[in-house]
Amino acid sequence: MKYTKRDIFHPTSGSRWSHIVSGFVGDKLAMLALIIFLFYCLVALLAPLVAPYDITDPTFMDLINAEIAPNWISGDARFLLGTDAQGRDLLSVILYGTRLSLTIGICAVLIQATLGICIGLIAGYLGGRIDNFLMRCADIQLSFSNMMVAIVFLAIFQSLFGMARYQQLAMVILILVIGLTEWPLFARTIRASVLAEKQKEYVDAARVMGISSKRIMFRHILPNTLSPVLVIFTVQIANAIVAEAALSFLGLGMPATEPSLGSLISAGFAYMFSGSWWICVIPSITLIILILAMNLLGDWLRDHLNPRTYKD
């Protein structure tokens, strides 16, 4: 572990979080990753304001403008990053796509985390048969590849309710499918921490004071197990975005009218070798940078929230 100047002068000052923040400011890579992530979030939030064109506007799509190369090649000042096969401004589409991808990623991980944390807490705290049952469920869930579950589920939904209905609900369904398939990761991590925390005296003390099991689980034990959750959370957002992109690429994700980064890459892939490489490459780079930033952030958090490298 690296020590910053502040650590040397005030080795134990401040709370745990201020310690983490001070370590953060010293680490340039982590700072960069955070700035990139925040930039993406900001852009995603403000997409309707920032984007040069409104993608919901029907006049937006104009086939006359199809496949115009980026500004620095074609010199067309209207389209900074060029246009796609439907004549849409690529920059606007990417901005909206990032917004969708991030929304799906964060919402899906929120579902995963909620499910996983509740199940992990209950399994770890109550133990015995309940623990056995829940953890075997997790094992079963893990033994299916989440991609396979998603493909099967989405395919069934599409054939049952038809394409039109699917396109309306695509985002919600994607969030649910990605959210519901990956909870065991959270559940296992939480359970392991709970098993360790449960032995500590403050839990006994709380029980002796007549505090109910529910309160002990959520108010006393949960805050003590949150550091690994935070790490998984960041890494899982990246994974969820990738999963969504992969599903969209396979034609099971977002429809072309509501493009996410994945469906943009997928749509652009067909033009890859016909010379219009930018339709595929630019969204890909956008996605890669986002995922890289998230993973760096996750790595950094893992190193710094690890109790073995952190002492108070």
Added chain:
Amino acid sequence: MNLLSVSNLHVNFHMKEQELAALIDVSFTLNRGERIAIVGESGAGKSILGFSIVNLIGKPGYIKSGSIKLESKEITKMNLRQLQEVRGKRIAMIFQDPMMTLNPVLTIGDQLVETIRSHTKISYKDARNIAIEKLHHVQIASPEKRFNQYPHELSGGMRQRVIIASVLLLNPDIIIADEPTTALDVTIQAEILQLLLTICRDNGVALVLISHDLGVVSKVAERTLVMYAGHVVEEGPTLEIINDPQHPYTQGLLNALPQMTLPGQRLNQIQGSMPSLAERPTGCAFHPRCPYATQKCRQEQPKFIYSGVSSVACFLVEDMLNEFANNDKEIS
């Protein structure tokens, strides 16, 4: 009526191969506002007794038989909801290590407020006021500031004060203190003990002090129970027990105090060590270490008798009493 009466309590540990008895036939009573001490070596069953009073023995332990009555209510037969009402509100417990007892990631205030609010439905603000008042009560300077601090920002003695405050939050009738000063350094021990004593006295709270230190006990408790290997071997007023110990084990404990040794002399000790749960000897459990053990001690379990000073379970005392009685008869 007694506030708390424990009678013929047996606590067992259910292991894979055998049943191990941790507490054997333990009985005692506690009156409102009374302070009693439970003394013995490690492994004597003191802490188990403390936990079983609030029916919180961890698995694989369980209460095999006997009764624990809080006034007229039977604690061993309560369901979880009733128990949660008793725990904290009627009977509260203080543990040995104040660092371990406080949740490291919650502020002092959060923990105190949490305890109040889990029992009574009051607003955060009211709960905060109560908490700060109690912190003030245990002589913590600037409680408003401490309220927002984390346990690691406080010293050991301060933490134990916070714990005492947390125990007082719900105005319990009984406080069980399981070696409350063992983890503290000597100068703070006396302060904390004094604090505990004044608080119990002022609020009429009954105290069960669990300790291995007869010196500590003599300052606080009115009555003392001496435990050995799951049995209560001697019970009586603390002063009487200290001045005139009846059971050889109590004598040994008192002799082992450093004050009992002259300068330059080796410290006294009781030979041997406490038998483990699985290796309890037959007869009186203390006989392998007892300097006065006879054949009878090895085979039979002594009964509890009143010696005139305290109640003792020892054949030595019993024989002596019988002898006196016979002498009395001969004279008359």
